Amino acid sequence: MKEDYAIEQFRKKGYKITPQRQEILRVFIGNIDSHPLSAEEVYRKVVERYPNIGIDTIYRNLSVFLELGIINKLNFREGKSRYELNSGKHHHHLVCLKCGLTEQIDYCPFKELDLEKIQEEKNFEIKKHSFELFGYCKLCREKQAEKSLSEALSG
Amino acid sequence: MKEDYAIEQFRKKGYKITPQRQEILRVFIGNIDSHPLSAEEVYRKVVERYPNIGIDTIYRNLSVFLELGIINKLNFREGKSRYELNSGKHHHHLVCLKCGLTEQIDYCPFKELDLEKIQEEKNFEIKKHSFELFGYCKLCREKQAEKSLSEALSG
DNA sequence: CTACTTGCAAATAATTTGCATGCGA
DNA sequence: TCGCATGCAAATTATTTGCAAGTAG
Secondary structure, rough: OOHHHHHHHHOOOOOOOOOOHHHHHHHHHOOOOOOOHHHHHHHHHHHHHHOOOOOOOOOHHHHHHOOOEEEEEEEOOOOOEEEEEEEOOOOOOEEEOOOEEEEOOOOOOOHHHHHHHHHHOOOOOOEEEEEEEEEEOOOHHHHHHHHHHHHHHHH | OOOHHHHHHHOOOOOOOOOOHHHHHHHHHHHOOOOEEEHHHHHHHHHHHOOOHHHHHHHHHHHHHHHHOOOEEEOOOOOOOOEEEEOOOEEEEEEOOOOOOEEOOOOOOHHHHHHHHHHHHHOOEEEEEEEEEEEEEEHHHHHHHHHHHHHHOOO
């Protein structure tokens, strides 16, 4: 189970298992496959069960979780970072430019052969990559279509 | 020429051609193919020739340039954005995790066929994508190798 | 002229840090 | 007990905004 794995990571690196960390972990575990969370969102969820926590504790622990590979840090160009539980499975995201909805996709376009070729050609050691698809989700497109229609009728 | 194109874009949208805008444009044109610039870096370069400018003017005009397609906005997960002249040619970047060096690469892994497949499967209209390769550049790897060596000898 | 722009200063937003106290192992 | 953690407050960094004065077209 995900929680046991995380606890083990804490122990291994000498990090203490505090109730704050457990609550933060719980928030991520309860959030599998849904929208990656911003620090603020994590904070609001944790505060429900642990009212005295400060947002600085969230930030500090997101770093720790990140270091331990428990979560991933994502950047959707919003001026803030988002975090998701590390499923251990390589994946990327669809991001709606209108409503911010994100969806994981298993698809990855980057092939081992290309990686090697670029490493050699550019003399650059590739450690990781990001690939995000931006566009409009079904719902936002439908809303937009409705809006256009009503404007056409009234205009 | 790049400058004429930009000026034309300004006129077309009713934006005025102020000396500040010309200086900012000049900085980008003089920076082709080198490191994408942060707002602060643009500011420091412009200030050399136009000392009274404020960094808020830089930000406001980066938005305008962006809207006109004169520059691209990039995000390398540094907690700030970077900007580069829009060459009109689709490309991605190598980013060194150590020194921050970036290099453009023409290679793009994302194929039209895959795009269509995902759009259909996910019912998502894809407008753009980001693909960045993170790792270590030649220089940083060499430095690291030297450091490891000297530590081994002294240790 | 006059609407778009700028510079200044102050406001926001996200994230980080110093420090005294608290608490898990 | 002892060192890692936390909460509080204040600092930092990136970016945005209000407003009066300036200027391109």
